[in-house]
Amino acid sequence: MKYHQIDRDLFIKNRSKFMAQMKPKSVAIFNSNDIYPISADSTMPFAQHRDIFYLSGVDQEESILLLFPDAPYEHQREMLFLKETNDHIAVWEGEKLTKERALAVSGIKTVYWLQEFEKVLFELMTHSDTIYINTNEHYRATVETETREARFVKWWKEKYPAHTVAKSNPILQRIRSIKESEEIDLIQQACNITEKGFRRVLSFVKPNIMEYEIEAEFIHEFVRNRSKGFAYTPIIGSGNNANVLHYIENNQQCKAGDLILIDAGAEYANYSSDMTRTIPVSGKYNDRQKAVYNAVLRVKNEATKMLLPGTLWKQYHIEVGKLMTSELLGLGLIDKADVQNENPDWPAYKKYFMHGTSHHMGLDTHDYGILTEPMQANMVFTVEPGIYIPAEGFGIRLEDDVVIQESGEPFNLMRNIPIEVDEIESLMNS
Numbered sequence: 001m002k003y004h005q006i007d008r009d010l011f012i013k014n015r016s017k018f019m020a021q022m023k024p025k026s027v028a029i030f031n032s033n034d035i036y037p038i039s040a041d042s043t044m045p046f047a048q049h050r051d052i053f054y055l056s057g058v059d060q061e062e063s064i065l066l067l068f069p070d071a072p073y074e075h076q077r078e079m080l081f082l083k084e085t086n087d088h089i090a091v092w093e094g095e096k097l098t099k100e101r102a103l104a105v106s107g108i109k110t111v112y113w114l115q116e117f118e119k120v121l122f123e124l125m126t127h128s129d130t131i132y133i134n135t136n137e138h139y140r141a142t143v144e145t146e147t148r149e150a151r152f153v154k155w156w157k158e159k160y161p162a163h164t165v166a167k168s169n170p171i172l173q174r175i176r177s178i179k180e181s182e183e184i185d186l187i188q189q190a191c192n193i194t195e196k197g198f199r200r201v202l203s204f205v206k207p208n209i210m211e212y213e214i215e216a217e218f219i220h221e222f223v224r225n226r227s228k229g230f231a232y233t234p235i236i237g238s239g240n241n242a243n244v245l246h247y248i249e250n251n252q253q254c255k256a257g258d259l260i261l262i263d264a265g266a267e268y269a270n271y272s273s274d275m276t277r278t279i280p281v282s283g284k285y286n287d288r289q290k291a292v293y294n295a296v297l298r299v300k301n302e303a304t305k306m307l308l309p310g311t312l313w314k315q316y317h318i319e320v321g322k323l324m325t326s327e328l329l330g331l332g333l334i335d336k337a338d339v340q341n342e343n344p345d346w347p348a349y350k351k352y353f354m355h356g357t358s359h360h361m362g363l364d365t366h367d368y369g370i371l372t373e374p375m376q377a378n379m380v381f382t383v384e385p386g387i388y389i390p391a392e393g394f395g396i397r398l399e400d401d402v403v404i405q406e407s408g409e410p411f412n413l414m415r416n417i418p419i420e421v422d423e424i425e426s427l428m429n430s
């Protein structure tokens, strides 16, 4: 791990929040992710399942966390099962958590090697009635592979058919969406690394560079600041590529006079940041580009003010739609008739702004959070309006990450990342 060790008090708090929601005589089990194969003996880099990480800080494969708040003995309330290591194994496989390190990282005293899991579980099952299993209920999830968690659930249901099943996911969706101060600090660190990358890019961009050269500048800056890399696949789209919402090829040349839409963020300690900026290849926006840019910026700033405790996600999007409609009228992109005749299910503004404005952000870039429930303090959201105009050869999106406050405007974690036209132009020309 490149990141500094996280204070284990965070994971202790997270577990106690989860356990407070569990039914009497119940056990909850969380599995790590697999290391996914490519072919031959090559694998994808390991990425930990965010739930076991959130609850334990354990950041390695073949790990199981078990919680049993009503266990007959204290040492059975929280347990970890880890891949066995010793000095000899460490020579071949690299450093893995010892039982002592696992305690230091997680605050969990009872640590077994993985091969003891079935035996220990059997005893605990005789004392419990319900098991919480962890299914993926994220609103944007599409999972085609069988995860380690899914394999476990299959095995467990076969083995213990008389137990009642309960769902971990709704509990996690709620507790993970409200961030502890340690988490906000980690997300801030991820945003700060993104800022360094963006400033490096501002002094690097000039006509005729390739989009992937910009990607390379980011990754250089990210890794040298203890990030594993991008929190998500970056979008670096010049000219009309900005109008392909999920453009990730990043293989075209940036032409003088065009804009480049950059949607890129560093991860730090498994926490994401999610930033979008749109900059001019030649270091200067033309009048039309500037007018559209400032319209997007106004929508972003006004939308941000609506992220308050009690706001409903759906209502918020309706209000942002009204702001965007008025900006598009001002830019002459739509007219009054378009608005009067609009389909309420697909309002006129959607022609130029067809995606959502905000999503939860945290351990996952599109983080957990139940969107039908009112917003609460210490939730972290992105704010990312855009205007996409293929007919004019450019698209603009601006995106910051903000924390909802108990009262007043949200706190902008990207407040130091240049966004005003003048500041971007002056940094690109200095």
Ligand SMILES: [Mn+2]
Residues within 6 Å of the ligand: 274, 359, 382, 384, 399
């Ligand atoms: Mn985003």
